[in-house]
Structures are given as C-alpha cells and as structure tokens.
Amino acid sequence: MLTIxxxxxxxxxxxxxxxxxPAPTTGPQRxxxxxxxxxxxxxxxxxxxxxRAGTDALVLxxxxxxxxxxxxxxxxGPGVAGAAMLERPALVRVEDGxxxxxxxxxxxxxxWWIGALHAPTLxxxxxAAVVPVLPGDDATGFKDxxxxxxxxxxxxxWVCAHDLSEPGEEDRMSSALCTSRDGLTWSAPRTVLTPRPxxxxxxxxxxxxxxxxxxxxxxxxxxxxxxxxxxxFERTGWATTDGVPVPDAPVTDVRYLDVLDxxxxxxxxxFEARTPTGDHELRTALAPGLTRG
Numbered sequence: 001m002l003t004i005x006x007x008x009x010x011x012x013x014x015x016x017x018x019x020x021x022p023a024p025t026t027g028p029q030r031x032x033x034x035x036x037x038x039x040x041x042x043x044x045x046x047x048x049x050x051x052r053a054g055t056d057a058l059v060l061x062x063x064x065x066x067x068x069x070x071x072x073x074x075x076x077g078p079g080v081a082g083a084a085m086l087e088r089p090a091l092v093r094v095e096d097g098x099x100x101x102x103x104x105x106x107x108x109x110x111x112w113w114i115g116a117l118h119a120p121t122l123x124x125x126x127x128a129a130v131v132p133v134l135p136g137d138d139a140t141g142f143k144d145x146x147x148x149x150x151x152x153x154x155x156x157x158w159v160c161a162h163d164l165s166e167p168g169e170e171d172r173m174s175s176a177l178c179t180s181r182d183g184l185t186w187s188a189p190r191t192v193l194t195p196r197p198x199x200x201x202x203x204x205x206x207x208x209x210x211x212x213x214x215x216x217x218x219x220x221x222x223x224x225x226x227x228x229x230x231x232x233f234e235r236t237g238w239a240t241t242d243g244v245p246v247p248d249a250p251v252t253d254v255r256y257l258d259v260l261d262x263x264x265x266x267x268x269x270x271f272e273a274r275t276p277t278g279d280h281e282l283r284t285a286l287a288p289g290l291t292r293g
Contacts, residue, residue: 031280033272103143173204
C-alpha cells in the first residue's frame with residue numbers, strides 16, 4: 001500500500017499496483033527496479049531502470065500508454081565504465097537529446113561514483129562516453145542520483161552518500177544535495193537527510209523522489225533501513241526538503257519510489273517491491289494529481 005503523507009494538497013495513492021517489469025529470475029539479489037521516469041517533448045513517457053541477475057544491466061524503455069506498459073529500446077552493462085555493478089539511474093531530457101546519470105561500483109571495493117552519458121537519442125546512450133561528475137574519494141562513495149533541472153536552467157542532484165571510513169560498515173547511507181549550472185560540474189555535496197538513531201531509518205536515509213506539493217513546496221520520498229541486515233529491504237518514508245521527516249507519514253514496504261506528473265493531470269508511481277521468493281519486481285500505479293489552491 002502506498003499513501004502520500006497527510007500534507008495539504010497531497011492526495012492519497014491507490015493501493016492497487018501492477019507489475020511493469022517482472023524480476024529477471026528468482027532469488028535474492030535478482031531484481032528489476034530502481035526506476036526513473038521522465039516525459040519526452042511530446043508528452044510520452046520514458047523509463048530507465050536497473051536489472052540485476054548475476055550481472056547488471058541498465059534498461060531504457062518507452063511507453064505508448066502512459067506508463068501502463070513499456071517496450072525496451074536500449075540497454076547496457078557496467079562495462080561501459082569499467083565498473084563492477086550499476087546502481088540507480090537518473091534520466092534528463094535536454095535541448096540536444098538525453099543526459100543519463102548512473103551510479104557505478106568501483107571493482108574490488110565498496111566505493112561508488114556517479115558518471116554522466118550524453119547522446120541525441122536513447123538508442124545511442126549505450127555507446128556514449130561516461131564522464132565522471134561525482135567521483136567521491138576513499139572516505140565517501142556516491143550513487144543513486146535524483147536529478148531535477150529548473151526552468152532557469154539550474155540543476156539539482158540528490159545523491160546517496162556512503163561513509164566508507166569503517167571497514168564492514170559501508171552500507172550506512174545519508175543523502176546529500178549538489179547544484180550545477182551545466183549538469184556536468186557540480187558543487188560539493190551538502191548533507192540534507194541523515195539517519196535517526198532508534199528509528200526505522202537508523203541505518204540509512206536515501207532520497208528517491210522529489211514531489212511537488214503546491215505553493216512552491218516539495219517533499220522528499222526516501223528509502224530507509226534500521227539495520228545492516230535490512231540492506232536491500234529498505235522501506236519508503238517522507239521528509240521535507242530541509243531533511244525533517246513528515247510527522248505521522250506512513251512507512252511503506254517498497255523501495256526506490258519515483259513519482260511522475262502526467263500530462264493528463266494524474267501522477268504515475270514507479271517502485272521496486274519484493275516478491276515471496278525474495279526477488280524484486282518493478283511495479284507501477286496511477287494516482288490523482290496535485291490539486292493546486
């Protein structure tokens with residue numbers, strides 16, 4: 001069940017959802033998910049998501065029915081950047097094509113970094129050069145970007161930051177915000193959301209979506225977990241852009257929630273959900289749009 005927190009102008013989300021992309025196979029760490037949905041210039045829907053089935057793939061798809069179904073148009077693996085694994089992507093429509101931000105895992109260790117690919121078409125992205133935009137360092141790794149470009153051309157990127165300073169504790173995560181004028185050179189990450197001792201998000205807090213709630217306000221959907229044992233089993237909660245959890249907001253047993261405003265005024269949700277066999281599938285649901293006062 002997905003329910004928007006009790007904030008003015010935020011509607012409830014329907015409980016029903018459907019499988020958009022099934023798990024690629026059965027078992028732990030076999031999943032389809034980590035979605036990012038955007039609109040093309042003609043109002044059609046484009047989706048990027050990550051699949052894991054022994055090896056990773058980043059999949060680019062288009063939808064002909066507003067996100068109820070998708071058809072794959074391109075995919076690539078971590079080899080495009082000499083990486084060990086792929087993490088959640090962020091896709092942005094730009095004037096001359098598409099820019100795709102991807103989290104890459106450095107081989108042989110627990111480090112992650114974010115690179116950008118740029119191409120005129122979705123189909124050409126797998127052959128594009130990978131430009132590092134947030135390399136991290138020995139103490140911090142970055143992945144799972146959420147990117148927004150404003151009407152004035154400025155860019156914002158929320159990233160999942162992992163503290164790598166203690167061996168064996170690298171799963172700990174917080175969220176940071178960067179800004180940019182061109183989407184390639186970014187400011188130093190500024191922490192905006194941190195775990196809360198003793199709470200359901202005590203081990204980590206990862207921003208997954210930025211949702212307009214009207215009146216110039218936004219909310220952050222975020223993944224959290226209470227312990228290292230809950231890695232890959234995060235749940236979704238809600239916080240303000242100042243990093244304050246929304247009082248009485250529900251915590252939902254899904255992860256990597258993305259929310260897209262559709263041309264018809266409704267919203268479509270995308271998220272990763274567990275199945276009884278331990279794998280994860282990518283699911284979607286329609287929701288009412290924002291009622292603006």
